[in-house]
Amino acid sequence: MNDPIIKFDKVIKRFGDLTVLDELDFEVGRGEKVSIIGPSGSGKSTVLRILMTLEGIEGGVVTVNGEPLWHEEGPDGLRPASEAHLHKMRTQLGMVFQQFNLFPHMTVLRNITEAPVKVLGLSKAEAKGRAEELLELVGLADQAQKYPHQLSGGQQQRVGIARALAMRPNVLLFDEPTSALDPELVGEVLNVIGRLAEEHDLTMLLVTHEMRFAREISDRVCFFDQGRIREEGTPEELFTDPKEDRTREFLKAVLD
Amino acid sequence: MLFGFEWDLSSPAAYAASILPILLIGMWVTIQATVIGFIVALVLGLVWAVLKAAPFRIISWPATVMTEFIRDTPLLVQLFFLYYVLPEYGIVLPAFMTGTLALGIQYSAYTSEVYRAGIEAVAKDQHEAARALNLTPARTFTHIVVPQAVPRIVPAMGNYLVSIMKDVPVLSVVTVLEMLNVAKIVGDRTFNYLVPLSMVGGLYLVMTLVASAGVRLLDGWLPKQGIPLK
Numbered sequence: 001m002n003d004p005i006i007k008f009d010k011v012i013k014r015f016g017d018l019t020v021l022d023e024l025d026f027e028v029g030r031g032e033k034v035s036i037i038g039p040s041g042s043g044k045s046t047v048l049r050i051l052m053t054l055e056g057i058e059g060g061v062v063t064v065n066g067e068p069l070w071h072e073e074g075p076d077g078l079r080p081a082s083e084a085h086l087h088k089m090r091t092q093l094g095m096v097f098q099q100f101n102l103f104p105h106m107t108v109l110r111n112i113t114e115a116p117v118k119v120l121g122l123s124k125a126e127a128k129g130r131a132e133e134l135l136e137l138v139g140l141a142d143q144a145q146k147y148p149h150q151l152s153g154g155q156q157q158r159v160g161i162a163r164a165l166a167m168r169p170n171v172l173l174f175d176e177p178t179s180a181l182d183p184e185l186v187g188e189v190l191n192v193i194g195r196l197a198e199e200h201d202l203t204m205l206l207v208t209h210e211m212r213f214a215r216e217i218s219d220r221v222c223f224f225d226q227g228r229i230r231e232e233g234t235p236e237e238l239f240t241d242p243k244e245d246r247t248r249e250f251l252k253a254v255l256d
Numbered sequence: 257m258l259f260g261f262e263w264d265l266s267s268p269a270a271y272a273a274s275i276l277p278i279l280l281i282g283m284w285v286t287i288q289a290t291v292i293g294f295i296v297a298l299v300l301g302l303v304w305a306v307l308k309a310a311p312f313r314i315i316s317w318p319a320t321v322m323t324e325f326i327r328d329t330p331l332l333v334q335l336f337f338l339y340y341v342l343p344e345y346g347i348v349l350p351a352f353m354t355g356t357l358a359l360g361i362q363y364s365a366y367t368s369e370v371y372r373a374g375i376e377a378v379a380k381d382q383h384e385a386a387r388a389l390n391l392t393p394a395r396t397f398t399h400i401v402v403p404q405a406v407p408r409i410v411p412a413m414g415n416y417l418v419s420i421m422k423d424v425p426v427l428s429v430v431t432v433l434e435m436l437n438v439a440k441i442v443g444d445r446t447f448n449y450l451v452p453l454s455m456v457g458g459l460y461l462v463m464t465l466v467a468s469a470g471v472r473l474l475d476g477w478l479p480k481q482g483i484p485l486k
């Protein structure tokens with residue numbers, strides 16, 4: 001892949017004795033929509049959390065837009081990133097969490113405008129305008145003054161998506177955005193994500209158990225197993241003709 | 257006679273009525289000591305909590321030792337220390353000031369724990385969301401953590417308010433004329449302790465019930481999700 005927006009180069013991640021990512025090589029192209037599937041504990045969330053700078057790495061290099069994420073160019077090669085560097089790099093990324101992680105004491109509008117005003121320096125009016133457009137996009141134009149607990153899970157997650165988009169990231173990370181939802185609310189969230197995937201050149205990285213959805217929206221699907229990519233390919237290749245036994249077993253287990 | 261009021265010993269009822277104004281003056285002192293002591297405890301406790309959370313051992317460690325020391329020594333020891341030792345170094349404070357300061361210092365060790373627990377109870381995912389949105393640690397603390405910590409902190413602080421109120425009589429040993437001390441003086445002079453002490457008990461009951469009700473009201477009024485930000 002030439003000029004990937006995200007590149008993991010032999011990335012190692014450990015929690016104590018447990019090696020979660022074992023020299024992971026992984027790339028995402030600009031504007032590409034990539035789904036990550038795989039068994040529990042295979043390191044899917046960890047990949048996103050490393051990109052969102054919520055989790056550091058023990059080895060290797062992660063690059064975003066050609067710049068090392070967890071390192072900085074120093075006089076004698078790469079050195080660990082400073083908080084200022086991480087702050088700068090984070091502006092390119094946004095994340096949608098499994099549990100939404102909305103700020104419960106803030107209205108929907110304030111959830112969306114807080115960071116654009118405080119971090120990007122938008123005026124309150126600009127931020128409000130942007131938030132209203134995004135609420136329109138996620139179908140919640142009339143909910144701006146509500147508090148998260150007054151919304152359904154599906155609505156909360158759509159606010160979570162609007163909140164992340166308000167920062168205008170280049171890459172949007174979704175960590176099982178519908179796993180915490182009642183089944184009847186999954187559709188409305190997937191609709192929003194699907195529309196984003198279709199209409200925007202945003203790079204999207206989606207960890208999901210919704211196989212049918214992954215197949216619909218992805219340019220590429222990666223099957224993670226034990227901290228490595230066991231198999232990857234177009235949705236067609238991976239879902240209809242998996243090469244690896246492990247992939248076949250996994251797909252069989254989740255599709256039944 | 258005390259504070260210009262005469263007592264009337266003709267009957268228990270008349271006696272009670274005649275000393276009520278005197279006791280109310282003492283009660284006002286008790287209330288002032290409670291409020292000032294509580295404010296000192298709230299402010300100083302916050303200072304301890306911040307120092308203890310400092311990333312540097314040279315700051316956090318002394319604060320931890322100090323609060324542990326304060327917590328493990330009786331209020332009376334601290335009171336005597338302030339009242340008798342400070343003047344030796346030329347710091348002479350009025351008895352009332354010394355007493356409320358001692359109360360505030362004693363309870364600051366407890367309130368610092370309440371702050372700490374309240375702050376730590378704010379879920380990790382809130383910090384992660386704030387970080388993903390690139391909010392600074394300071395902004396995250398003041399606008400994400402604190403508003404959510406307050407509703408958890410208020411009820412525990414309310415309990416300490418009532419405790420402080422009940423500890424105010426300790427100040428009588430350094431001559432503060434709080435309610436119990438006033439009642440004792442009345443008893444000393446009239447040789448009737450039953451009536452003034454019973455009245456002190458009753459008035460205390462009223463004060464603690466009012467304070468508890470106030471705290472419960474505040475608690476009920478504060479949204480559990482945190483102080484709302486529009």
Ligand SMILES: Nc1ncnc2c1ncn2[C@@H]1O[C@H](COP(=O)(O)OP(=O)(O)OP(=O)(O)O)[C@@H](O)[C@H]1O
Binds near residue numbers: 018043044045
């Ligand atoms: N903070 C942590 N401390 C210790 N171990 C952790 C921590 N976070 C994750 N792990 C472990 O790392 C491994 C990978 O976790 P990760 O969350 O990336 O898995 P996942 O593929 O997202 O799984 P799931 O489908 O269950 O969400 C797991 O074994 C998990 O227990």
Ligand SMILES: [Mg+2]
Binds near residue numbers: 044045176
């Ligand atoms: Mg996960």
